[in-house]
Amino acid sequence: MRYFIHLSYNGINYRGWQRQINAISVQETFEKRLFALLKSKPIIWGCGRTDAMVHASQFFLHFDYDNNIQEGLREKLNLILPNDITVHDIIEVDSSAHAQFDATERTYDYFFHTRKDSFLSTRSAYYNIDNLDILAIKEACTILTDSSDFRSLCKTPDKHNNTICYIKEAQFYTNENGRYRFNITANRFLKGMIRIIMGYMLDIGCGKLTPLQFSNIINERKPLGSVKLAYPQGLFLSRVIYPYLNIDTTGEFTDMLKGVDKKI
Numbered sequence: 001m002r003y004f005i006h007l008s009y010n011g012i013n014y015r016g017w018q019r020q021i022n023a024i025s026v027q028e029t030f031e032k033r034l035f036a037l038l039k040s041k042p043i044i045w046g047c048g049r050t051d052a053m054v055h056a057s058q059f060f061l062h063f064d065y066d067n068n069i070q071e072g073l074r075e076k077l078n079l080i081l082p083n084d085i086t087v088h089d090i091i092e093v094d095s096s097a098h099a100q101f102d103a104t105e106r107t108y109d110y111f112f113h114t115r116k117d118s119f120l121s122t123r124s125a126y127y128n129i130d131n132l133d134i135l136a137i138k139e140a141c142t143i144l145t146d147s148s149d150f151r152s153l154c155k156t157p158d159k160h161n162n163t164i165c166y167i168k169e170a171q172f173y174t175n176e177n178g179r180y181r182f183n184i185t186a187n188r189f190l191k192g193m194i195r196i197i198m199g200y201m202l203d204i205g206c207g208k209l210t211p212l213q214f215s216n217i218i219n220e221r222k223p224l225g226s227v228k229l230a231y232p233q234g235l236f237l238s239r240v241i242y243p244y245l246n247i248d249t250t251g252e253f254t255d256m257l258k259g260v261d262k263k264i
């Protein structure tokens with residue numbers, strides 16, 4: 001039988017989702033607890049990879065297990081997992097369901113703030129910026145949704161079969177206290193793509209780059225230059241949708257969304 005596990009995690013203490021040598025990952029931390037309870041070591045397949053210090057307010061993994069899942073497994077996992085990893089549900093799915101390849105839509109949110117705030121430091125990125133050019137940023141969002149080949153916004157384009165992504169939505173939100181949220185939804189994302197986009201967006205907002213120059217960078221499809229990636233701690237994988245599974249996690253995410261909901 002195949003099972004999906006719906007979880008979330010604060011990634012600040014991890015070197016990303018993927019298991020790594022000589023580094024603590026979310027996958028390794030989770031697998032140790034799951035394997036101890038199942039008393040077996042099934043292959044775990046995540047819905048994607050997140051970078052070091054990046055969070056997921058929604059993440060799915062799948063595994064195969066020959067026996068019925070023991071009663072109360074979710075509660076037992078939550079008792080022995082660190083406080084920064086939470087299991088929301090365990091769902092039996094069709095044997096052909098795949099946590100990574102079946103996903104039809106992914107959404108990320110990137111939070112940043114321009115007024116220093118100690119209580120936001122692990123969930124939002126601080127940039128000492130004044131007077132962001134909101135109209136230029138809005139124009140850049142339109143450029144993203146009008147484009148499809150993002151070779152020049154990928155760290156390793158040659159490792160992908162293609163660099164085509166269909167961006168359904170790209171929006172900025174703000175509030176009066178210098179907090180911002182960039183929300184982007186697409187069928188897929190390339191390696192480093194969102195942090196690269198955010199690096200350009202911040203340059204556009206500061207007047208270091210024009211929307212036209214940004215459009216030219218995308219259209220020229222040249223290898224990535226020396227653009228600085230946006231800080232990782234502001235990035236959340238916030239929604240993963242499947243043809244057979246669509247769970248709204250807005251309720252668990254309310255504390256971050258609250259007050260950063262004025263669309264630019």
